[in-house]
Amino acid sequence: MASITRRTALALLAAPAVLGTARAQATRLRLAHPHPETDSWHRASLRFADLVKERSGGALTVQVFPNGSLGSDPTIISAARGGTLDIALTGNPFFTGLAPKLNVLDLPFQFQDRRHVAAVLDGPIGNGLRAELEPAGLHALGFWDIGFRNVTNSRRAVATPADLRGLKIRTTPNPAHIKAFQLLGANPAPMPFTELFTALETRAVDGQENPTTLILNARFFEVQRHLSLTRHAYTAGILAMSKTRLEALAPAQREVVIATAAEVTPQQRQMNEDAEAGSLAELKRRGMQIVEAPDRDAFAKLVVDETRQEFATRHGAQLPEAIAAATPGA
Template identity: 80%
Template sequence: MREITRRAALGLLAAPALVGRARAQATRLRLAHPHPDSDSWNRAARLFAARVAERSGGALQVQVFGNGALGSDPTTIAAARGGTLDIVLTGNPFFTGLAPKLNVLDLPFLFRERRHVAAVLDGPIGRQLLGELEGANLHVLGFWDIGFRNVTNSRRPVAVPADLRGLKIRTTPNPAHIKAFQLLGANPAPMPFTELFTALETRTVDGQENPTTLILNARFYEVQRHLSLTRHAYTAGILAMSKARWESLPEPQREAVAAAAEEVTPQQRQMNEDAEASSVAELKAKGMQVVEAPDRAAFAAIVAEEVRRDFASRFGAELPEAIAGAGA
């Protein structure tokens, strides 16, 4: 009995060492994104990490760094392309410098609702667009959801296009976003998301445009008084892996990563859609004044066709026309 007890004790002592060796042998993948910890991106990224670990039998361990901890949107994309970061998750507009045709997804008033978005992103058009990034040293794992964008500012309610004139509005660096706000008479000021709260707080910019879920989770209500539900454009997020890192993984591990991304992507989209339903009420409770029914037709009349023509002049009209007709 004493011998059995001694062996059991030795086994217990050895167990942590065995676990430690197993963890040390695991391949660690760092995933960076700019959104707050409370956002669906962070929750879904941690779910993705858990699924990768499960599907790889613990051989892969994904570490999630949110809230811009590893740098701004351009910085993390550059790091993933250069191989010093394994996985990057950020908004489609920040990838359009590498793959300009992706700009089509950000054309104003192009998407009707989320079912239309899914029909495009998960179909042949989405696959075609993701292929555009393969030459940029990135392997794309999926389209995640950011949502339909709305305008906030610290100066006045925005109900009609004229209300935007003269306001300095932070946009992404995407040409479609910049052009749209120029047409509306605003002064677009592109900057990374990680710099935005401070710019709003110091009044470096008057306002910004993002989905209500992100306005809430980033606490923009602390530095913005007015919200207008313009829903003027949809924005997707792109989950992409360093191509060098992807190619370095054995095939079973690639399959584990791809399967985890395929499983979690629709869950993240649903998380965001569910959160959007209650976010406006929460923003009102935080003190924001909300214009719930701005004149969207008036906004669309100024920007939709003009920005689409600008895209078509460079890349042809086929993509926007295909997107407009998808899922109908």
């Protein structure tokens, strides 16, 4: 697929009328994600939909399905690959079965902050990782933000690795997440996000790990008492479109989708970053008991070397090393 130049993108965004046909001939694209309607994923998806419609002159419409209404994380990815869904938005760990090198983004204690994240995701490393999904029939339109993960549970405060021993913790299916919690003495239980609230409510699992924004938006405070700000891993989301569906669009429409996704992606990340402090304050107000300064060095000491070595054994050490060396603006 031909790449879009910056000049072409700006011209397209400035002149939406030339791209459209009659409204009666509009092509509908369906976008599904597992997060609640209160989450930045949904707000950014609606903005993406509005801009695509405007900039295509009404020739394209995007219908957004939040909250797992079209299925779990693996289900919507499978549907996008199979052509029954146009755009899937879910966490990077759920794509790693199709493109194992994407596992590198989920290695624990890898990113210093969101500036480091942006230097990786928006540069050559991120571009190369997005291309890994092409053979699976998916075109990655952008890396969205889930954020830095923190541990919650219903049994006890977690300040040191010893406090995790024996707890059954829901994780993503990413090998690095699973391995890290095994090394910490917990019992990892991978499952789709759409099944998580019920699993916590019924005590099928003791806890889970997600950013504070998602802990709040998914109302996990209703079924979890303890929150520990471990920030043990960063998680990106991937906005991925069926490659067949994208290539079937008229060239000008295709470029509108690609350019608009590129514009909305940093906006979504900023929404999430802006919401972080407020989400923590609200979780406190809702009664969660928070360990704000757990022994992160002790957690990192137990998990970093083994998880990176396991990745390097399978895929080489070049990607983790490149991520470590990436600097903002590089």
